[in-house]
Amino acid sequence: MVGGDLKRSSMATLILTVLRDGALHGYQLAREIERRSQGYFECKEGTLYPALHKLEREGLVAGEWQLVGDQRRRRCYAITPAGERMLAASSAEWRTFATRLLAMIEA
Amino acid sequence: MDIDSYVECVTTGLRLPHERVADIGEELRSHLEDAVRDLQLRGLPRAESEQEAIRRCGPALAIATAFAEEERPDRLLCRGRHSRPVLLAAALATALLTLGGAAVATAHNSPPAAVHNIPTALRAPLQSRASLATSRCSDAQAHEGAACQ
Numbered sequence: 001m002v003g004g005d006l007k008r009s010s011m012a013t014l015i016l017t018v019l020r021d022g023a024l025h026g027y028q029l030a031r032e033i034e035r036r037s038q039g040y041f042e043c044k045e046g047t048l049y050p051a052l053h054k055l056e057r058e059g060l061v062a063g064e065w066q067l068v069g070d071q072r073r074r075r076c077y078a079i080t081p082a083g084e085r086m087l088a089a090s091s092a093e094w095r096t097f098a099t100r101l102l103a104m105i106e107a
Numbered sequence: 108m109d110i111d112s113y114v115e116c117v118t119t120g121l122r123l124p125h126e127r128v129a130d131i132g133e134e135l136r137s138h139l140e141d142a143v144r145d146l147q148l149r150g151l152p153r154a155e156s157e158q159e160a161i162r163r164c165g166p167a168l169a170i171a172t173a174f175a176e177e178e179r180p181d182r183l184l185c186r187g188r189h190s191r192p193v194l195l196a197a198a199l200a201t202a203l204l205t206l207g208g209a210a211v212a213t214a215h216n217s218p219p220a221a222v223h224n225i226p227t228a229l230r231a232p233l234q235s236r237a238s239l240a241t242s243r244c245s246d247a248q249a250h251e252g253a254a255c256q
Binding site for chain 2: 025026027030043044045046047049050051053054068072073074075
């Protein structure tokens with residue numbers, strides 16, 4: 001059975017993939033990952049934030065506070081050019097991984 | 108557990124600059140408010156919406172641990188504002204006892220257990236501070252079960 005480790009290691013790629021189509025705040029990001037994966041990559045939503053902050057520190061996403069009404073703020077995240085490059089590289093790596101693994105399984 | 112307690116449970120043990128901890132708390136609270144609003148729009152009452160939003164967010168201490176690990180691996184998560192002095196005091200007492208022939212190797216990871224090997228004069232204040240340090244979140248965990256682990 002595919003464990004949580006594999007899903008966890010794909011978190012950065014998932015986040016960057018979704019943000020490639022436009023900036024989102026954390027709650028939207030969680031919903032979008034859930035929707036696009038049809039629930040397969042549903043995660044404990046709170047764990048998105050440590051991953052997002054790490055990506056931001058690495059310069060792969062850029063976060064910006066936005067006002068919601070008069071009292072509340074949300075932090076909105078957008079992919080950076082470095083994030084786009086990282087996504088391209090990691091997508092290629094995941095494709096190779098999946099292709100090689102399937103070839104082994106189905107041989 | 109309500110949203111305020113949950114957010115406090117996540118942020119209390121973070122050994123990060125105050126502004127960073129405040130931002131993390133604000134972002135998490137905002138996430139929960141969005142989730143609650145969504146759930147209410149689907150017909151769930153406010154109280155149940157809060158519980159569901161918190162459940163979806165996951166165990167508070169797991170989030171805090173993930174932040175501690177992502178920020179800097181050597182910034183260990185401590186489970187309360189008073190944990191660092193407790194750990195330092197326990198480490199000091201352990202070192203003294205080790206020199207005297209007593210082995211208290213687990214002091215760093217489990218201060219409450221470690222104090223059993225510490226002389227009575229040191230034991231009471233250590234137990235008291237360790238208890239202070241962990242009581243708030245562990246009470247919440249006991250009350251909420253898996254919501255804050």
